[in-house]
Amino acid sequence: MEARALLALVAVASAAANLACANLALVGPYTVEMLELSACDDGEYSGILVNISQTVDEETNGPTYTGAITLHYDITADDFEVELTIYRWGSTGGWYLDFRLQFDKPYEYMKSNFPTVYETIFKDIGFKEKPIPPGTYYIHRLMPRGLRLKRFDVLPYGKYKLYLKGLKDGKTVTCIMSICTVNEAEHTEGVGWKALF
Template sequence: MEARALLAMVAVASAATNLASANLALVGPYTADMLELSACDDGEYQGILINISQIVDEKTNETTNTGAITLHYDIFADDFEMELTVYKWGSTGGWYKDYSLQFDKPFEYLKSNFPTVFETVFVDIGFKEKPVSPGTYYIDRLMPRGFRLKRFDLLPYGKYKLYLKGLKDGKAVTCIMTICTVNEAEYTKGVGLKSLF
């Protein structure tokens, strides 16, 4: 009798697990939140000095980034290249490489392909136009939340670490890292039948 009861309990638990996991969405409409903005944790870079701290904003009671970034290069120069590497937090722990992209003419590329990031991060830091003069740029309470990328209607949910490296003559001389989450959000726009076919 005990064996039957144990078998029945295992069957019920298995069915409940299948029902629960069937409703988990892996990708879809989203909002993104920045969790951290900092120096890259994979080495030192001679062209940039990042001194950013996370503080709690007294008005909103939320964590924000405050500090300074000192540049020794014009990161938007036409002869500068950028490399974006994205890591995703795995379901069993640890970061794995998810995506990599290298592009030249960083000002034009970022402004046209990632306008939301350009407006909510780069402009707030002070990198509004080219050239970006070498010098120190101050950050005050920078922590974008609930944003969406204009060219991406759907994204996989999860936690991501992004490295944005500046390359001069093929060598990485600047790097800034951010950690963000992509969270499920209700899709308000809708998808028309014509767009599916």
């Protein structure tokens, strides 16, 4: 009798867990919030010096980024290549490779494919027009929150680490890293996990 009662309890708990999970949204309308902007954590790069710190903004009481980025190359040159690598935080911990993209003509590519990133982040850093000559670019009160990418109506929710690396003559010379969260947009419904199968 005890074995049957235990089996019934397990069946009821499993059914309740399935009902609870059915309403979890995995993908849908979203907003992006930048949690960190910094030098890359996977090595040193001779073409860039990143000195950015996160502080609390006095007006909004939210996180903001202040500092400087020194470039030794024109990162918008047509022969400069960019590699975007995105890692996603796993449900059991740790980062795993989610996406990788490599492209040339970075100025044109970013403006046409990621206009929100260009307008919201790159312009605030001082990367306004081509060319972007070597030099130091200062950041003051950079607060990227609530972003939506113009070409993406929905994204998978979660935490992501992005590496934006610049290559000159096949050698990686610049890198900047960002950690972001993709959150479910308020007052919207995402796609539950059962709907994906």
